[in-house]
Amino acid sequence: MRESSPSSPLWEELVPGGAHWSGVLRRGTTLRLTDVGGGANVAMLLYNNEEKLERYNMADTLKAQHTAHLTAGCACYSDMGRVLCSITGDSVGWHDPIGGVSNAAMVARRYGALSYQEARNACHRNGYDSLLNEVAKYGLGRRDLVPNINFFSKVVVDDGGNMAFAGGHSRAGDHVDLRFEMETLVVLSTCQHPLDPDPEYRPRDVKLTAWYSGPAGADDPCRNRCPENRRGFANTDRLYL
Template sequence: MKASFTTTIEPGGKWSAYVSKGNSIRMTASGDRANLACLLFHAHQPSERYNMPDTLKAQHTALLTAGHVLMSDQGRVLASITEDTVGWHDTLSGYTTRESIDAKYGVTRYQSERNDWLRNAEQNLKVELFRHNLTVRDFTTPINFFSKIVCELDGAMRYQGQDTAGKSVTLRTEMDLLVVLSNTPNPMDPGSLYPEAAVELVITDAAPIGEDDLCLNHCGENRRAFENTWNAHALMKGAY
């Protein structure tokens, strides 16, 4: 995928692919209430994958935006957020299930509604995992791009709507990755209608990392994670 690649994930849709190191993945929402659940895995060693607790505690944050990195459980950087016109991406609320979608939007089934049935993140993500020889044991907490979940001082979590139409967020891949995506509602979205925002993906070559890189310099933990990533790549160069 070194050349430019474009696809659109329609509401309820899912997508997965291997994306090599050194690419930019720009995700752009076509409307409001967009929510793109995302799982990331090291393409060659999928036991290494996005780790939500390590990502948040290392960067002292409960949300993701430009300058943040997505860390693995090995203390390495899977991807960096290089650009973001949204400003807040949810890391905490998890994913929708068949039961939660049925309860909120009404029961639909493929047998009766065909492609108009309302999908959920859990089933979408698991289907894509199976396609890459992974199982339910590999399922973990996703990032919910475009959604804003606020944590109050008493620990309560609250969904806060934000304008997402035309907004985008860009990831730079720091490893060869398996990227798994589901365009399904945020589990805390209070809306009574299933969201209708498609998300466009554009994958291109990323610019090289410079010493002034926003993600590299965000905090000391980020620089150490990048160094861990670069060292691992240097030691295993040509192994795959």
């Protein structure tokens, strides 16, 4: 793959608020998500493009790295103990791995129902159906929707187990960089976070920028974050020998 950089990317694309997108990111490619106007949310699922039964595993990702949120230095694990992608850059500092996605009933209750027939591209969409529409393009269905990552969103949990959404967390221009360690099918939705208390339906735009950065080296901070990550990267490297 030809060399590139954030200033001279392989490609760029704007994903409008409330839309959904999917594509294959090759090993050694970095994808930057940029919150264009502030307050964005990107619900993302990850699958091994060569064997889609292998996919992102939230529980393994969190327990392997002894964390309840994701930020720079973290790796996103598959259910086979391999690293799908690593977070190599992050201007936000906290991304939610536990909040899930909105559904049609939730969106209708909070914002009112507004169909495509009524409003065309301004219709009210939800995260669950958006992700389902995208995975269907690859022969996947409801049983293949697993707990997702919500980039740009922060959810905190109190001592009683109550979850609260942190407003104003991501600002215009904030970004997160994901370096892909495997050939990965990326599926995402830009619908609002299910815990977002905003009474108005106004999902935000997100820009995608991809460049070739190369896979993780021996001294990589994500690889060396903890012993579990070193094992996860070794498992991944063996797949591409």
